[in-house]
Amino acid sequence: MKPAPTLSTAFLQPAGQALPAPLLELRKQRGAALVDMPLPTRKTENWKYSSKRLKLTEEMAISLPTTGKAGSALAVPGYKVVFTNGVMIPEASEYPDLDDISIQRFGELSEAQARDLAERLDSTLDMKTVQFAGLNTARFEDGLVIRLNPNAVLDQPLFIINEVTADASGSAFPRIYVDAGANSQITLVEEYISSGQEPVMVNTVTEFTLAEGANVTNIRLCMDGENVQHIGATGVRQQRNSRFESHCMGFGGPLRRHDLQVRLEEQGAECKLNGVVVTQGTQHYDNHTTIEHIAANCDSEETYRNIATDKSHAVFNGRIHIHQDAQKSNANMNNKNLLLTTGAEIDTKPELEIYADDVKCAHGATIGQLDEESLFYLVSRGIPRREANVLLTMAFINELVVQIPVEAVRETVHTRLNQFFDQAFQEV
């Protein structure tokens, strides 16, 4: 029997030393822990459908060079922090200097702040299930830490543009940590984009801790190119009466993997997780979400939609875990899937584990095709078949698109969806 493949040690050599000592130390520890890390295979349950898409070459082990400048000048309606290849570009970033909200790159932290951060990093995630998050911690060269004091409100969305320049093979490790104080509020938009054509990996981790009454909205736009394997994790811990809302908009690629883990740790915490994925060609997208209902009286509402065409493959795995003390939990999970061709594949698996007896829990998953009768009705009114297909496909996800609370993001999503429709229905 062949030994299980392990992560090449070349992947455990971090670049960039411009970090405070506690973070360098954390990086080293995580790297040491990943020696001989087995790579996921078909037999790795939570990578069952995606392991064959993971193609890490030795060339991809090196960190993509820090360019020092932003590849594309993006105008955003709000504040902006630009990272290129996992390193912040201050000249391209515009954000306010506020008393009650601090936005700092890792390198700017004092020794004491860095020590505190080092203790918090990785604490929102179940690191056993997201080994690649560990790789990010072993490799990050920079990162952004946002701290909101109690009652602080960021008045505009903060866009974090994470770009990779794939002019050569390599990897990038963007990292974000958000600490939302009591009753604070922020809308954070993460945009993942790329330029260049060489095969690269983007390995991201974003973490949120929400103190009592905090209100955080996170929009995640995954729009990397066809040469980018994107493996990302988002971890969330919520205290009493806090609210977390997420909108994950995913466009396929050779490998797209996102793990979203939310822990409702105190009473009255509430999360709403929306997700839309579209895949075409031979693209692949795999969303794994976990909601831990740890305390009583928490609500979770999860709605994910996948649309797959051509020979692409979309995966949804949604786990809800209701702990013994989480009485009066309200958990709703809904996943609907649309196959536009017979060659496309969608795998969906809702997983419910319930250890409390007084809970309201509902889940549903469906896989279907566009309704022929509806199509006929539309074209019988003279609507071109392509447009009828677009109307019905859009109807499948529109409910989620309209909920994205930032108009500019909705526009970006519409533009990308139109490109998708142009491809998907070109022969219609």
Next chain:
Amino acid sequence: MLSIKNLHASVEGNEILKGIDLEVKAGEVHAIMGPNGSGKSTLAQVLAGNDTFEVTAGEVIFSGDDLLEKKTEDRARDGVFLAFQYPVEIPGVSNMQFMRTAVNALRHHRGEPEMNAAEFMKLAREVSKQVDLDPAFLKRGVNEGFSGGEKKRNEIMQALMLQPSLAILDETDSGLDIDALKVVSDGVNALRSEDRAILMVTHYQRLLDHIVPDFVHVLADGKIVKSGGRELALELEERGYSWLGIAEDEATEASSAN
């Protein structure tokens, strides 16, 4: 305008239409009556281009062209409109978006400029009043949560918006109360014109009190078994179908299926 010759159609290998012949001229209103299951909706759907039904023989000439050769959307652009017996509910697509797309597709086909949102709204509001639908319904999903009567009025509204040259109305009168029947038949009468033909599938004489047809045809078991003027409808009302040799139980048996 419409000439149907020896039309045969099947679904899943079962022959439903068994040789239909029908001539409809511009300006005429034809009523097609007949028991449930006799093939009325099949005829309507075949004319609109529903490929669930396979045409196995015969021809249909519409405005000089071979209609059966054409795609559904092209038939619509050439002026064929079908008011469905069972209009489809399409959540997520608003009535407004749906109708505006349809109106503009037609205008585009005719080389006319598209209607902008404001122009369209103005027209849509007027027409919705004409069929007694609250304009607020324009924002809802297509037919979503509509009552039976609202769905039928919405079909007539679409006909009024699209101004087809051949309007095929499949039981647009069924399930309507007296007031709604009046609204719908006023709508249909508004459609009547010299250069437009109306093919009206109905079950009941009562619609024909409001919309006086030029011709009445009785369809039974996939064939037109009798044609006449409007007095034929009155006779059917009085005597039922049995005097035409149509088995009563065919009518009742099939009615459960549809």
